[in-house]
Amino acid sequence: ETHTITVEPLGTELQCREDQSILDACLRNGVWLPHACTHGTCGTCKAEVLEGAIDYGDASPYALLESERAEGAALMCVATPREDVVIEGDVEIEEGITMYPVRDFSGTVEVLDEIAPDVRRLIVKLDEPMDFNAGQYVQLNLPDGDNRPYSIASAPHERDRVELHIKRTENGVATAGWVFDGLAVGDAVTLSGPYGKFYFRPGREKPLLLLGSGTGLAPLVSILKTVMAIEDDEDGDGWEHEVVMYHGVALENGLYDRQWFQDIADERDWFTYRPAVSREECDGRQGRVPALLAEDFPRAGGNVAYICGNPAMVEDTMRALMKARLFPRDIYREDFFDAA
Ligand code: FES
Missing domain, CATH: 2.40.30.10 (Translation factors)
Known part of the structure; x- marks a missing residue:
């Protein structure tokens, strides 16, 4: 059975099955709601249910507090409709960004x-x-x-x-x-x-800090490749800002694609690659990303930072950046759990 979801303040109506999350129905119908984990644990997709009955699904009590639920909030990534529903969410998309339907x-x-x-x-x-x-x-x-x-x-x-x-x-x-x-x-x-809401804002023309640990490097590699394409685009204005990428790993043999990054750094003077090995002596610097970052950037203002790694790494890196006077409006983060 399907029900009609009305998404305010847009007033958009779309259909959602009883076994489909309201977030999924929205994303597939081109209505973009903020989301990160899509499994009821992070709270990013919280929205108000103005009318209609829903099943709250597997919402973590930490991500959706009992008091919030009592006031009508629900997590759209796990909520499913039981009748026609009206929700109000944070549907605004940043200027200059196109969000694509799932x-x-x-x-x-x-x-x-x-x-x-x-x-x-x-x-x-x-x-x-x-x-x-x-x-x-x-x-x-x-x-x-x-x-x-x-x-x-x-x-x-x-x-x-x-x-x-x-x-x-x-x-x-x-x-x-x-x-x-x-x-x-x-x-x-x-x-x-x-x-996901962790995405590159190419319109913010500032130097970039790309801070990843483990396979949390992946989305940062996509950003790096995008910057390289901007530089190589013959019709464009190129790329004129520094990009510094840190890759944090426990052991040196975890530094995958090291030579590839090193080659890019040799070819393009705006790019610097900084491996960070935390648990053994290595051919390079030893330490965690937040520590090396604090050493290299006692002042980080003027940059835009993208962080992706496990929650502890993200938290410590945030702290190092804020201590260096870079503020949350210039920091994008993705808390990353290795999927089992
Ligand atoms: Fe994380 Fe819904 S996206 S709780």
Whole structure:
């Protein structure tokens, strides 16, 4: 059974099945609501339910407080309609940004390489091109019908392929059980996207700090490739700002694609690559990203920062940036959990 969802303040009406989240219905119908985890844990997709009954779904009590629920709020990524519903959400999209509707895609595994211990690069050749903003993610469908989120490491202009960096999790159904065991070049896969509110704002013409740990580097690679394309675009004005990328890993052999980044740094004078190895001596600097950043940037004002990593890394990096006088309006963050 489907119900009508009216999204205020736009007044847009769309159809949503009883087994479909209101967020999913909105994103597939071109109504963009802010969202991050899509699993009821982060609270980003909170909206007011003005009319109609919903099922609240699996909303974490930390992401949706009892008091908020009592006042009519719900998490759109897990809420499903039981009758016609009117919601009011934060539908405003920043100027200069186009958000693309979520769609289903099918494709074929073109590359599946181990690029570091327990990290694989999966490149899917899509049957139809996908539009997205650098930094966003897809949900990769597993053979058992479940799905997992992965940030896109390829750039939006490479529209007929998506590259994902996948970390193996012990006993993980998606990783140990599939991507690292059985999935092969030539296999058919399906996915949906694009998702997420972590995306590049190319219109903000300022120096960039790209701060990633582990496979949280992936969306930052998409941003870097986008900047390279802006520089190479013959009709454009090029790119004239510094870009400094940090990649934090525990062990040196986790620095995947190191030579590729190093080559870009050698070729393009605006780009600097700074590996950060925290748990062993290495050929380079030792330490976590927040510590090296604090050392390098006692003053960070004037930059725009994009952070993607595990919650502790993101939190500490935020703190280092704010201490260096870079404020939240210039910091975009993605809290990243390795998908099991
Ligand atoms: Fe994270 Fe809904 S709670 S997107």
